[in-house]
Amino acid sequence: MKSKIWQLTSTLLGSFLLLVLAGGCSGGSEKEINAGVFKVGLLSPGPVNGQGWTQIAYEALLKIEKELGAQISYVEVEQSPALFERAFRDYASQGYQMVLGHGFEFQDAALTVAKDFPNTYFFISSSKIREGNVIGVDSDSSEAFYLMGVVAALMGKAAGLVGGVEIPPITNAFIGFTNGVRSIDPDFPISTTYLGSWTDAAAAKEAAFSMIAEGADFIIPDADAAGSGVYQALNETGPGYWSFGIYNDYTSQAPNNMIGNYFNDYGQGLVNLARMVKDGNFDIQTNVEFGLKDEDVIWVKFVEGRVPVDVQESVETARQGIIDSKINTLSPIR
């Protein structure tokens, strides 16, 4: 028995060693293809065609391809931080000039890899970092949500917010909304629910139903793919209950309930950045933060005929106040 086992072990270990050697040898011939092509890579934290957050980045990537003629690539790393570093390294070592990690969670890995690849720009979504070639890119949703808050407080009775997971981009947006509401009516009721999921549309739908039952008439999701559950709930409930499309035009999902859409053309923002990288004149020294001031990136557009003129005027005043830094949408609540 013993000899049989040793034979087995030695055979297997031998073949394994061969494998390692083979791998190690070819390690010397790592390819460096960098001749003239502008290459942009994306690390997506979920399926790229999931709606909402992950789709934004994918569409941005497609836009960069279209407008700048870049060679693009993406990889879905499925929420496993252990794999991020590898993906960054792979892109960088293949000569990608720009890699986007679409989420705060990519920050650690990018910092580690960036030291070895000074010629690559690492952009990290919803991060505020700036260390060398690692640049945080954030689009501040709190400003747009502030405006929605103003609308809700002026037109509605109570508001409900349905979040995916309790993380800063979401909580910040909700703080902005609350500040917007408070600027009009300090006693306006707001309730918040987190789903603990980005995909469970059924749960979002039920959360919206329960808020409606509690008397809310403005219900706004920020829950990625799950968010469309909220629109479905409103659509089924009927007119008189309102919501905003988040990041995109979602009017078709609840045609009678959509009061407006919050557009976040993150893609355009990234195209602006990528153009600078491509042309070799990237000279921003801090982290990047898109806001209402970047009018081609972030804007709110109302559905025709749904918002009275006086409300529109209040919103416009608030918008100017935010752009002029007179209003801090993220000021702590109470």
Add this chain to the structure above:
Amino acid sequence: MEPLAIVSFLAAVLAATWRLATPFIFTSLGEVFSERAGVLNIGLEGVMLIGAFTAFAITFFTGSPVLGLAAAITSGLACGLLFAFLTVSLSANQIVVGAALNLVGLGLTSFLYRSIFSGRMETAREYVSFSPLEIPFLSSIRFFGDILFKQNLMVYATPIVVLLGSFILYRTAFGLSVRSTGEHPRTVDSAGLRVSMIRYASVLIGCGLAAVGGAYLTVAHTNQFNEGITSGRGFIALAVVVIGRWSPWGAFAVSLLFGFFYALQLRLQAVSGITIPYQFFQAMPYLLTLVVFVAMRRRAAPPGALGVPYKS
């Protein structure tokens, strides 16, 4: 809270309870059949996903949720045929095949979703699903109207399907042979019945209903497909079967209980002043299963021949 507010709170929670329980009800009812015949299928999650995707895709292309549902059942039966062939005809290990089914279900639906639907996201959001059907007069009854009479067809179907399942299991010759096969297959053999045929049929019922449970998520409760949309519901269904002690009505009741936890969790967060973390409610079904095992001691006995291949 005001008494009136409590009533409306309760009505909303209970209405949501039933909707959230529906996928558990279909899936666990099917698994009751399969386990009663002695076959443990831990691949329910995979089968549900396949059913959810099939229903979504077919509804998307034909515009008919009925066709989508029918296609989902067909896909579930196909899974069942594969599962039964491997575990019954080839006596392959049920755990291995179930685990494999979960992998294939997740991988296949995600791969196909990307291949077929990438770039069609905007349109994919719009198709007709089973929408709520208010029952005239009854739906305007206070309290009960909201809970019982403003649901969609698949939700209404649950007690009927459970009734039918219970009837088949306890009131037909087939049901009798299913219950016998899970306990004592040799007796079934000596009564001149074919154990393998009964197991095939039960597994097909199990997988078919799991696919219906999955389809509900994409063509009734919502009208969209996300990768991994089942979010572990197939595993909860396994727990439901145990706590429901392998009976259709038991599974129905436990599904409603779990649906209630889910609904309550979503509701309580919105009520200020209550600070129980929502994860506690998420974990409730699983904790409860363990508690049941401890409380029941060895009395919570599963079918005697569960998981054991039969060789005559």
Add this chain to the structure above:
Amino acid sequence: MSETLLKLDKIVKTFPGVRANRGVSLEIRKGEIHCLLGENGAGKTVLMSIVYGLHQPDSGQVIYNGEHLDLRSPKDAIKRRIGMVHQHFMLVPTLTVAENIILGQYPPWKILRHMDRVEEKIEKLSREFGLKIDPKALIHTLSVGEQQRVEILKTLYHGVDLLILDEPTAVLTPQETDRLLVFLKEMAGRGLTVIFITHKLDEVMQVSDRVTVLRDGREVATVVTAKASPRMLAKLMVGREVLLEPPPREGPKGENVLSVKNLFVNDERDLPAVREVSLEVRSGEIVGVAGVSGNGQSELALALAGLMPVAGGEIHLDGSVATNLSPRKLSCLGLAHVPEDRHRMGVVLPFSVAENFVLHEFDHPPFARNGFLRYKMIKSHAMDLVRQYDVRLGGVDDEIVNLSGGNQQKVVIARELHRKPRLLLVNEPTRGIDIGATEFVRRQIAAQRDAGAAVLLISSDLEELIALSDRLLVFFEGRIVGQIRASRDRIEEIGLLMAGKSGKDLVEK
């Protein structure tokens, strides 16, 4: 003479390695109670399973009601009104009586609308035949006797002309047995034909019209019961040629090694299996335990070996208390145990022969050091024992499943005997093994006795008991019903005792 109902003509049935029936011919007449008498392994059950469609014969014919039968499954048998009550009941414990009875009776889509009618019919039947049972009761709440009634009711419900009962009394109390026998006679009076498989002479004499004795897969004789005597039947049943006999040697009997006082043991269903048994085994003697299997011998052995809890009474081994000790501790006290079921317990089939040799000692030196197995020692130990006990094999690394039954048993015997036990507990040492191995195993057991061990030998093979034992204890229904000097000329008396024909005059001081 009434006409023939069933005729078996030269039935041959072989299983891999076993020739269960070697050309059995048999005639059963309408309306008679026909006993099939024989030892374990005589081929009775296999023969009747063929009649019931569970097995198909290799050759030979089954003629029923003058028609040649080719039964593919029990369904065919049930259709022809043949019913069988198996030794191990074919009942689903979680279902009711009524549900068990109608199982398999209807096509799958049939709605069981009128269970109350079924229950009524069962109640009517049970009243008619005096088999009192509640049709709504769940099987697992019923006693064994009641479960048997359900089995019989099942055949009556389906309609039965020929009823086969396989060892029906093995699990019954004497009162239940009496009731069953009366019932069968009554049924025969109504024209039912009964085939009754048994070992128990008593019952044969009491109930049967004719009796066929089977031995080694052949029918030895068919006699009219009225013209037979228990003695004659016992002789026919066990009267095999003595193949071998180890040289008898009356060693000096030594001190008491095993003493058992008022032992009670319950079986797996928690029913009493051993009742108030007291016995002693001295160093240098072999005490044989005779009895038809299922009379508590297995439970006695398991309890002595620490594998089944003792419900009452005391066991002393070499003076120390050995009641409810773990197998490990008993082993330290000097117990060696050759278990009854070799495949389930005695050997670990996928293990190598060498590994099987150290089943008890795998974690003792010299076979283990610092928690690691020392395969060198294990193998050389195995090779020693293989030589010493003449185990035939390719190599000690072979998986034991590849060895013949005889050689597997030699491995078990070698493993248990080489430890020089104080008490050797041997249960069915030669069941299902070839003649050469049988002879070898018996010699080894005798050698242990000669070396001063106390040996308790349990066997259903009377020849073996007589050849080896110094004295015999006869078990019947969990009790010792006789103690007798083992001798060939007392064989009929032993047979009578085993069959429950007790006579106080037979007990020797």
Add this chain to the structure above:
Amino acid sequence: METVEPEIAQKPPSRRSDLKKISFSPRYLFTLGRKMAPPVAALAAALLVGAILLYAAGYSPWYAYGVMWEGAFGSRNNLAETLLKATPLILIGSGLAVAFRSGIWNIGAEGQLYAGAVAATLAGIFFTGLPAMILVPLVLLAGMLSGAIWGGLAGFLKVRFGASEIVTTIMLNFIAIIATSYLVTGPMIEEVGKFPQTAQIADAARLPRILFPTRLHIGFLLAMGVALASYLLLFKSSRGYALRTVGISPDAARYAGINVGAGLMISMAISGGAAGLAGATEVAGLTFRLYQEISPGYGFDGIAVALLANNNPIGVIFTGILFGALRSGSEVMQMNAQVPSVLVSVIQGVVLLSAAALGVFRITVAESRKE
């Protein structure tokens, strides 16, 4: 039924023992080949199914697989990434091999991994003052113990209450994952940033890297060590002898004086400990902090890895690397050929299904319940 005795013709004492002395004899290679054939055939079948899917979806299977191979083994870094993914799989697979050989169905490695990751993170955050020589083993030990307790719990429920370990371990998986989600969004959330993640563990708690400049860390060697140790435990130690006996025949084990209940609990604790160790190496070797989704399903892949290796820990090294390569290669396949990496789940599932169909598991995997 009367006892039926399989009577296998006695073999004459052969000269096979002579043959055995020659290593790599044709006979030995033949046996090895016969043992390897079904898993290899299963893999081939799975790759074929994958190829059909690829073709149907409009990709070139040949090209995609080429990229996948390249991604798994094509460079030093890719090889390192493959081995990194193989590390938790080998750890978990080795532990599960012990459990499955002992006849207990531990489906809960995923939860045990989480339990280990949580404990390892706690140790790495709290004991900041300690030197690496002490802290690294401490972190690993914390992970291992925590996993062992999580696994042992299921063992306890089975032995004490007769609860099916298949159901309880699945439940414990969810409880561990949900508890982790609670911890990183609540009590253990980082001080700065307030993202749902813990603070980073101390520098001294991090595993040394072994193949510069890749990320391959010492955890891989540890995994090889654990595989070897599991092998020795199972096949060379007396404890392993007892466990295997329990797995094959509980009756024989009782007869041999082995405590069956204790055996089941020990093997659950061992497999849980190995999975906990996998969680610890992920935290201490790669992520340096705890996130909500620390494992992309290693615990479930580990089941396949163990079964495909016929529950032999040495074989687990190879099936672990195979599955690691599939995962790692599929990522590169997505990057460079834009083929969705989820395809790999299909391939892994079909490997298992075809292996099941070929009867790979029928002999060595004991049925957990007997009639």
